[in-house]
Amino acid sequence: MTPEWGRALLWAVVVAALSQVPNWLARxxxxxxxxxxxSLAPWAEDVxxxxxxxxxxxxxxxxxxxxxxxxxxxxxxILNPYFLLLGRSARWTRLALPDAALAARFVIAVxxxxxxxxxxxxxxxxxxxxxxxxxxxxxxxGLGW
Numbered sequence: 001m002t003p004e005w006g007r008a009l010l011w012a013v014v015v016a017a018l019s020q021v022p023n024w025l026a027r028x029x030x031x032x033x034x035x036x037x038x039s040l041a042p043w044a045e046d047v048x049x050x051x052x053x054x055x056x057x058x059x060x061x062x063x064x065x066x067x068x069x070x071x072x073x074x075x076x077x078i079l080n081p082y083f084l085l086l087g088r089s090a091r092w093t094r095l096a097l098p099d100a101a102l103a104a105r106f107v108i109a110v111x112x113x114x115x116x117x118x119x120x121x122x123x124x125x126x127x128x129x130x131x132x133x134x135x136x137x138x139x140x141x142g143l144g145w
Contacts, residue, residue, distance in 0.1 A: 004127065005117075008134055012113035015138045016106045023102055038098030051097050053080055057087025058097065113138060 001009070027036045039047045053064040062084065063077040090100035113134070120133040
């Protein structure tokens with residue numbers, strides 16, 4: 001690994017870690033009797049819907065039953081590789097699903113930033129341009145939802 005890629009990796013880890021601070025604060029400061037589900041997004045129903053797929057994968061399922069479908073006669077089975085991997089990795093690591101989801105979000109953020117840097121390394125000739133791109137790229141997409 002070249003020193004430039006090392007700096008890019010370090011920056012990606014720092015940005016991904018900083019993006020997890022609000023989730024960490026929410027998890028550590030949850031009110032007694034409540035559970036932090038792993039997301040600060042205002043659409044908690046979607047989060048629990050998707051975590052239900054990961055929970056089925058954690059229990060060993062390969063296809064997921066749509067348990068939130070009101071029509072039980074025509075229940076469908078769903079294959080989602082992301083939630084399959086998330087549920088299986090939660091099982092292997094013995095992490096709670098919200099924690100596994102936050103860890104996956106961290107790893108995916110680092111990989112995304114490194115692939116963005118790889119794109120910049122091919123596109124931009126000057127190192128100063130690549131550094132500026134790496135500084136600006138993580139903040140160009142909003143708040144994460």
